Amino acid sequence: MNKRMLLSLAFCIPVLIQSCAVTTVPVKRQDPLIGAIIDARTSEPLEFDTLIQRISTHDVIYLSEKHDHPDHHAMQQRVIKSLVEKGLDPLIGFEFFSMEDTPDILNFLDSAKAPHSKEMTKIVEADLRKKLGWDTQPDQMWAYYYDLLALVRDKGLEAAGLDLPETLKKRITRKGMDGITPLEKEGIFSTPQPGQAYKDYMFSIFKAVHCGMGNEQMQTRLYDTWLARNDKMALSVTRLKHHHKGPIVVIIGGGHTEYGLGVMDRVATLAPHLRQVNFAFREISTAPAALAEYLVPLDLEGYPKAPPADFLFFTQRVSYEDPCETFRKSMQKMKKPSMD
Numbered sequence: 001m002n003k004r005m006l007l008s009l010a011f012c013i014p015v016l017i018q019s020c021a022v023t024t025v026p027v028k029r030q031d032p033l034i035g036a037i038i039d040a041r042t043s044e045p046l047e048f049d050t051l052i053q054r055i056s057t058h059d060v061i062y063l064s065e066k067h068d069h070p071d072h073h074a075m076q077q078r079v080i081k082s083l084v085e086k087g088l089d090p091l092i093g094f095e096f097f098s099m100e101d102t103p104d105i106l107n108f109l110d111s112a113k114a115p116h117s118k119e120m121t122k123i124v125e126a127d128l129r130k131k132l133g134w135d136t137q138p139d140q141m142w143a144y145y146y147d148l149l150a151l152v153r154d155k156g157l158e159a160a161g162l163d164l165p166e167t168l169k170k171r172i173t174r175k176g177m178d179g180i181t182p183l184e185k186e187g188i189f190s191t192p193q194p195g196q197a198y199k200d201y202m203f204s205i206f207k208a209v210h211c212g213m214g215n216e217q218m219q220t221r222l223y224d225t226w227l228a229r230n231d232k233m234a235l236s237v238t239r240l241k242h243h244h245k246g247p248i249v250v251i252i253g254g255g256h257t258e259y260g261l262g263v264m265d266r267v268a269t270l271a272p273h274l275r276q277v278n279f280a281f282r283e284i285s286t287a288p289a290a291l292a293e294y295l296v297p298l299d300l301e302g303y304p305k306a307p308p309a310d311f312l313f314f315t316q317r318v319s320y321e322d323p324c325e326t327f328r329k330s331m332q333k334m335k336k337p338s339m340d
Contacts, residue, residue, distance in 0.1 A: 031284045033291065033314040040295050040307035051311060052082045055277050060237055060267060061090070061247050064254040064280035064309065071315040072281040073144040076251060077151055079279070084155050089246035092152050095253060096145055097132055097161030099236050104131045105149065105159050112153045133166055148251060162236040162250070164188070164229055176217075177224040188228050189235045191269050197301035198261070202226060205255075211324035230256060234266030241274060254280050259298040260306045280309035283317045 037046045046054075055061050063079055065072040083090050097105060108128045116124065125146060129135050134142045152159045163169070168187070171180055177188075206222050207214040233256070241248050256262040257278045264276055282294060294312065297305045 027320050028316060029284065029286070029288070029320070031288065031314070031316075033284055033294075034316055036314050038291065038295075038312045038314070040309055040312055043291060043295060046311065048078075048082075051279070052079070052086065055079075055279055055311070056083060056086055056088060056247070057275070058277040059241055059247060059274040060250060060276045062250045062252055062257045062264065062276070062278040062280070064252055064257045064278055066281065066283060066318065067096075067144075067253055068141065069281065069283065069315060069318050070144070072313075073148065075281060075313055076148060080148075080151060080155070080157075080249060083247065083249070084157070089244075090157060090249040091240055091244045091246060092148070092157060092159040093162045093233075093237060093240060093248055093250045094145065094148075094159065095163055095233060095251060095256065098163045098165045099161050099232070100165050101132055101161040102159075104128065105161060108149060109153045109157075109159060112156070145251075158244070160236065160240055162233040162252075164232045169225055169229065172225045172228055173221050176221040177228070189231050190228070191231050191234065191266050193227070194265070195302045198303070199223060201300055211328070226262075230262045230266050233263045234270055237263070237267050238271045238274070241271070254282075254309075258308050259300070259303075261298075261300075261303065265303075277311070278309040279311045279313065281313045281315060282308070283315055286317070286320055 037048060037051050038044070039046055061079075061083075063076045065076065080090060080092065094105075105128075108124065111124050126135075128149075129142055129146070134145075149159065164172075168180075168184065171184065177185070202223055203214075203219050206219045233250075233252070237248055237250060250263070252263065257264050257280065260268075260278070264278060267274060267276060285293075294314075295307050297307050299305050
């Protein structure tokens with residue numbers, strides 16, 4: 001897994017979502033992979049219509065994004081529109097909203113039935129944003145997800161939140177699973193724990209994300225939050241599929257689905273009969289790389305060898321800056337003695 005994907009994974013945990021704000025691209029590297037859709041199991045390129053044909057036969061379709069990438073959200077919209085054009089009725093599930101947010105989302109979708117002026121449309125959007133707890137988040141990040149919700153509304157589809165409530169996620173991250181109250185634990189769904197190999201793997205990711213600084217206590221809390229979130233989202237997906245005949249399309253960060261782990265693995269545990277497919281969106285690397293380097297499978301004890309996703313869509317990078325370099329400079333400034 002490349003370093004940028006690692007950073008995307010943990011910095012985009014909702015308690016740290018502010019760090020996923022849109023950044024500028026100082027330099028763009030051209031790459032023949034940009035815009036390509038690749039079957040990760042065969043390394044063969046696919047036309048978009050062929051991709052839609054292949055994924056449309058599945059029960060759960062993951063559209064795995066880098067949260068702050070406009071091209072990723074544009075592709076999500078394109079896929080949803082194409083599924084609808086094929087006569088399917090996808091239900092859209094969102095990582096960034098909790099299952100408890102679903103009634104507010106459905107109220108918003110119902111607003112399509114009433115004519116609105118431009119002014120009223122803005123009021124409805126502002127009201128939804130506040131109810132979903134996004135009024136303190138960057139406008140551009142909100143716009144990505146609001147545009148998806150508006151598409152769902154305009155196409156007459158249904159949508160739901162998948163994750164734990166924001167406050168509960170923060171409490172687990174701050175206190176760990178052992179530190180929250182028994183009452184809170186009753187509201188957390190758990191699947192059988194993954195093995196030690198998976199735990200070690202995730203700890204290595206958390207350490208890499210924090211630029212090599214490993215704190216076991218913090219890593220343990222992040223891992224507790226990670227497991228609780230994946231379990232909750234997997235439960236949400238399986239429940240939604242139980243009540244919906246069409247496919248469940250999941251808008252989710254790539255870290256939660258990469259190599260068929262995370263949410264995908266938990267869904268397979270809960271409902272092994274469901275057919276899952278992961279269409280993941282991948283930024284090109286900072287330096288030129290052959291396609292094979294993007295497709296290296298993960299060999300993890302207890303799990304089948306698997307490529308990063310079933311299908312990959314390659315895009316330009318949002319940024320070529322190294323977050324760890326910025327972090328190191330900040331730390332050096334903090335260590336400089338005061339001149340006072």
